[in-house]
Amino acid sequence: MDPLDAEILERIAGFDPPPPDLDERVLFALALGSLEAEVAHLAEQSMAGSGARSTGERTRTITFDADSRSVMITVVERPDNLVRIDGWLAPGAALRVDLRQPEPAPVRTATADATGRFVIDEVPHGLAQLLVHGDPRVVTPSLVL
Numbered sequence: 001m002d003p004l005d006a007e008i009l010e011r012i013a014g015f016d017p018p019p020p021d022l023d024e025r026v027l028f029a030l031a032l033g034s035l036e037a038e039v040a041h042l043a044e045q046s047m048a049g050s051g052a053r054s055t056g057e058r059t060r061t062i063t064f065d066a067d068s069r070s071v072m073i074t075v076v077e078r079p080d081n082l083v084r085i086d087g088w089l090a091p092g093a094a095l096r097v098d099l100r101q102p103e104p105a106p107v108r109t110a111t112a113d114a115t116g117r118f119v120i121d122e123v124p125h126g127l128a129q130l131l132v133h134g135d136p137r138v139v140t141p142s143l144v145l
Contacts, residue, residue, distance in 0.1 A: 024102050025127060025142065037137035040064035040071060064130075064140045071130060071138065075145055078122075083145050085120040089132060092116030096133040101126055 019025070043065040047058070058077040063070060073087040089095060092115040099108040099120050112118040128145050132138040 021127070037131065037139040038066045038068055040066035040069075040138050040140045042141060043070070062143065064138075066138045068136055069132060069134060069138050071132060071140060073130070081125070082121075083123045083125065085123060085145075087112070087118045087120070087130070089116030089118070093134060098131040098133070099123065100129045100131060 044063040070090040076084045110118040130140040
């Protein structure tokens with residue numbers, strides 16, 4: 001990179017700076033680079049409980065679709081600033097589900113029951129990704145909890 005390149009990048013950054021967590025997001029995405037998994041895509045997202053008549057509990061429902069499996073999760077805001085993830089796999093199967101967050105956060109693991117239901121509780125807000133261990137494995141895009 002020469003001085004002209006540096007000047008051009010500096011000018012661009014002044015008009016459209018990168019998000020402050022760009023480095024973290026890129027490293028998080030690269031961590032799955034060697035994993036052979038089917039990548040699901042966001043199919044639907046909805047919010048509930050955020051209006052004037054809400055009960056105070058905010059929830060967000062997100063559905064991811066892949067060729068082999070769908071993953072639907074409901075993210076429930078807890079009063080202690082953590083979230084609970086209620087999830088369902090379709091077709092239902094007793095499979096391991098990992099919730100990945102950027103390091104140093106540990107991977108959280110749940111096992112879905114035979115109907116595909118799983119729960120991961122006491123999750124901090126932030127960038128996350130689900131990995132379903134089936135045949136094939138299915139990974140969701142990154143989402144912000």
